Amino acid sequence: MSTLAIDTIQGKTTVGSVNVRGEGSNNTNLQQGLVKFWHRMNASSGSAVVGDSFNAGSITDNGVGNFTVAITTNMANTNYAHFCEARTDGLYSLVLGNAYATNTGSFQVRNNDTPNLSSADTQDHTFISDMIGGDLA
Amino acid sequence: MIIETPEFQGTHLWERLHWAKDKLEGVQSDYRVVWEDPEEPDSPAKITVPDPNWMACALQGGILPPVEVYWELKKDEAQPDFKKHTRGYLLHNTKPVDKMTEEEAIEYLIMKDIPEHVWKDYDKSNRKRLVICNKRNLPGHRTWRNAWKINQEVA
Numbered sequence: 001m002s003t004l005a006i007d008t009i010q011g012k013t014t015v016g017s018v019n020v021r022g023e024g025s026n027n028t029n030l031q032q033g034l035v036k037f038w039h040r041m042n043a044s045s046g047s048a049v050v051g052d053s054f055n056a057g058s059i060t061d062n063g064v065g066n067f068t069v070a071i072t073t074n075m076a077n078t079n080y081a082h083f084c085e086a087r088t089d090g091l092y093s094l095v096l097g098n099a100y101a102t103n104t105g106s107f108q109v110r111n112n113d114t115p116n117l118s119s120a121d122t123q124d125h126t127f128i129s130d131m132i133g134g135d136l137a
Numbered sequence: 138m139i140i141e142t143p144e145f146q147g148t149h150l151w152e153r154l155h156w157a158k159d160k161l162e163g164v165q166s167d168y169r170v171v172w173e174d175p176e177e178p179d180s181p182a183k184i185t186v187p188d189p190n191w192m193a194c195a196l197q198g199g200i201l202p203p204v205e206v207y208w209e210l211k212k213d214e215a216q217p218d219f220k221k222h223t224r225g226y227l228l229h230n231t232k233p234v235d236k237m238t239e240e241e242a243i244e245y246l247i248m249k250d251i252p253e254h255v256w257k258d259y260d261k262s263n264r265k266r267l268v269i270c271n272k273r274n275l276p277g278h279r280t281w282r283n284a285w286k287i288n289q290e291v292a
Contacts, residue, residue, distance in 0.1 A: 036151070039188065046277045047169050047184045055154055056188040058250045063181045063283045070250040072191055072201070073151040073228060074210055077221035104214055104222060105207060106250065124279050136151055137210070137225030 036080070037071055037132040043111075044088065044126040057105075065111040065122030073136055074104040080134025086111040086125035104137060142199035150228045153200045154190075161197055163189030168243050169275060172255050172267040173287055181285045184275065187246055195245065198236025202228050204248045243269055265289055 009030070011017040018030040039053035048061050057070035065086075082102070102108070109130065113123035140160050145153050170185040187195075194200040206227045213224060237245060247256050247267070259267040265287055276285075 043279075045279060047186055047272055047275050049165070050186065050188050052163065053188050053190050054158060055151060057191045058185050058187050058246055060250065061184040061186065063183075063285075064279065068183075068250075070188075072154060072194075073149075074207075074222060074225065076225060105210065124282070135221075136149075137222040137228060 032133075035131050035133060036073075036075065036136055038130065039069070040127065040129045041067075042126055043067070043124045043128055048128075062108070063122070065124055066108070067111075067128070068106055068108045069130055070106045071104075071132075075132065076104065076135040076137045078102050078104055080132050082107055082109075082130065082132050084109045084111070084128065084130045086123075086128040088123070088126040107132075140197070142197055145199055146232050147230055150202060153233075154194070157194045157197065157200055158190060161190070161193040164192040164196060164239075165189045166192050166239060166243070167272050168239065168269060169272050170243065170247055170251065170267065170269055171275070171287055172251060172259075173264075174252065174255055175262075175266060176254065181283045182287050185246065185250060187243065191246075192239070192242060195237045195242035196239065199233045201234055201245075202231050203234050204245050206231050207249050 009018055016031055019027040020030050022028045037055040039050055039056045041048050041050045041059060048059055050059060055072050057072045060068040062068060111123055111125050113121055166187045171182050173182050209227055210222060213222060256267055268287055
């Protein structure tokens with residue numbers, strides 16, 4: 001087995017673009033495949049608390065099940081993909097980031113007590129995770 | 138143990154955060170910023186909580202860009218023809234701010250993550266709309282969360 005010990009991988013043709021050979025003839029672009037933001041927080045009591053994170057600035061608790069998440073390194077545009085998963089012992093929620101305002105430096109999400117966004121009440125969950133994929137500024 | 142921050146001016150901010158994540162312990166602040174948006178009078182009070190890894194960067198110094206950089210990007214984004222940032226280099230090339238105290242970091246965060254019309258001249262309005270407090274001063278539960286308002290007598 002060989003060990004590759006290096007500090008930096010960069011593209012030869014374009015510095016910020018590295019292709020990784022995937023299945024068959026497929027190429028995966030390394031930079032595009034990276035998660036650019038993540039955090040996990042608890043909003044079950046008092047004011048919400050972030051357990052751990054990357055590229056996060058703050059969270060703003062707007063009310064029950066309603067949070068604005070601020071990013072430290074802005075996204076290049078607002079066309080990024082956001083995924084949120086929230087759950088509490090038997091309750092769960094899957095939320096898309098376009099439920100509320102999306103900016104390059106923040107996004108707002110709403111957590112519900114069922115996956116049905118149109119009819120469900122907002123809910124404070126014990127575990128809330130958010131992730132972003134897209135282009136950085 | 139004292140950890141020296143490398144010279145980061147010119148290094149992509151996201152890359153600096155990688156360094157910080159590897160080298161620094163997260164700092165859970167006890168400070169909370171409670172605020173009300175005058176443009177949303179029927180909404181409950183909002184509570185802004187600093188991220189622990191962000192706070193570690195603020196206290197370390199030499200990592201985060203000046204808050205004015207975020208204002209510039211917000212201006213660009215507010216343009217009607219905005220499609221993507223073309224001045225993202227401001228985040229990476231502007232000289233990073235020196236280490237802050239926790240109180241200074243909270244002030245920075247207010248100016249970065251809370252709308253300007255809330256924090257500008259906040260202490261001159263008839264109704265208190267922004268308060269920095271210890272988390273102990275907030276309810277430890279979420280009962281009637283959507284009815285929470287800033288107590289004007291205490292504030």
